[in-house]
Every structure is written in C-alpha cells, then in structure tokens.
Amino acid sequence: MKRTSIKITSDKLDLQECYRFVEDASCGGISAFIGTVRNDTQGKEVMQLDFSAYKPMAIKEMRKIADSALEKFDIKKIAIHHAEGMLQVGEVPVIITTSSKHRKAAFEACEFAIDTLKETVPIWKKEYFSDGEVWVNAHP
Template sequence: MMRTSIKITSQKLNLQECYNFVEDDACGGIATFIGTVRNDTQGKEVTQLDFSTYKPMAIKEMQKIATLALDKFDIHKIAIHHAEGMLQIKDIPVIITASAKHRKAAFLACEFAIDTLKKTVPIWKKEHFSDGEVWVNTHP
C-alpha cells in the first residue's frame, strides 16, 4: 500500500485528489494545509507568483519529508502536492493532507511537512509586484 503521494505539476492542484488519497476507515482525522497566493507581502501589492523547481530533486526531497512525517508522527498517509509556473492571487501553490487515527498527529504532520518543505525543497518563488519583481526563498 502506498502511504505517500508526491506531486509537482503545472496543472491546478486538486484538494479532492489529496483528500481521497489519505482517506481511510481506520482514520478519525484528516488535516489539510492549503497555501494560497495572497495579494501583498510586507506592504507591497503582489500581482502574481511564479514558482520554479528543480523537479527531480524537489520530488526526492518531498518524498523524504513524507517518509520522515510517517516515521515521526502516528499518521496513516500523507499527500504533498506543489504547483509550478505562474499563479494568480487566490491560486493554490501547495496542498498537504495527512490522515491519522487521532487528529493531533495529522495536524503536527502537516505543520512539519510545510515547514520542512519551505526550508529544504528546491522550489523558488518569484513575487511579481505592481512595480517590479523579486526572487524569494532562493534556498536551499
């Protein structure tokens, strides 16, 4: 049985797909984190975001995060999906879902996954403003 679903796509992310993957009769809780494109950063108007990835390494790192989450928390399954390409305000660049017998493990796994993803996965974000653009998250 597959316990992880990892995806990077230029297609619109699908919350139902993530939910369906982690859903299980043995699980009493499913937690979801959905990252959305907001319209400002540090007081500057954001018009859109552009996500670039080094896809082979990003998928490998996302799989590491999912495996760590399975080991660290008492979760049943986890899905980590990320978008690439140009996204508009309100679009969804990332969805993480985790299922567990009890809710706390699912919440903790989602928080761990998004925090670790932002630190270790080679996904770069270019913020487009009304008056210019800037790369952010230019690590790892």
C-alpha cells in the first residue's frame, strides 16, 4: 500500500485528489492544510506570485518530510502537493493532507509537514506588486 503522494506541478492543485489519497476506512480523522495566495505582504498589495522549484531536490525533500511524518506521528497516509508557476490571488500553491485513526496525529503531522516544507524544500516565490516585484525565499 502506498502511504505517500508527492507532487510538484504546474497544473491546478486538487484538494479532492489529496483527500481521496489519504482516505482510509481505518482512519477517523483527515486533516488538510491549504495554502492560498493572499492579496498583501507587509502592507503591500500582491498582484500574483510565481513559484519556482529545483524539482529533483524539492521532490526528494518532500519525500523526506512525508517519511518523517509517518515515523513521528501515528498517521496512515500523507499527501504533499505544491504548485509551480504563476498563481493569482486566491489560488492554491500548496495542499497537505494526512489521515490517522485519531484526529490529533493528523493535525500534528499536517502542521509538521508545512512547517518543515517551508524550512527545507528548495521552492522560491517571486511576489509581484503594483509597483515592482521581488524574489522571496519561500522555502530555502
């Protein structure tokens, strides 16, 4: 049985795909983190974001996060999907879902995964404002 789903794609992310992957009859809880493009950063109006990844290393790091989550928390499955390319305000750059017998493990694993992803996965974002743009080290 496959316990992880890892993806970086320029296609629109699909919450239902992530949900269906982690769904399991033995699990009483599914937790999801959905990151969305917000309309401001530090008081500046954001027009859009451009996500860029060093894909081979990013996939490898995302797999490490998923494996660590499976080891540290009593979860059954985990999906970590990240978008690349240009995204508009309101669109979704990241979805993480986890499933577990009890809700606490699913919540904790989901939080661990997004926090670790932001710290370790080589994905960067370029923020576009009405008066310019800047590369931000979204995930070192």
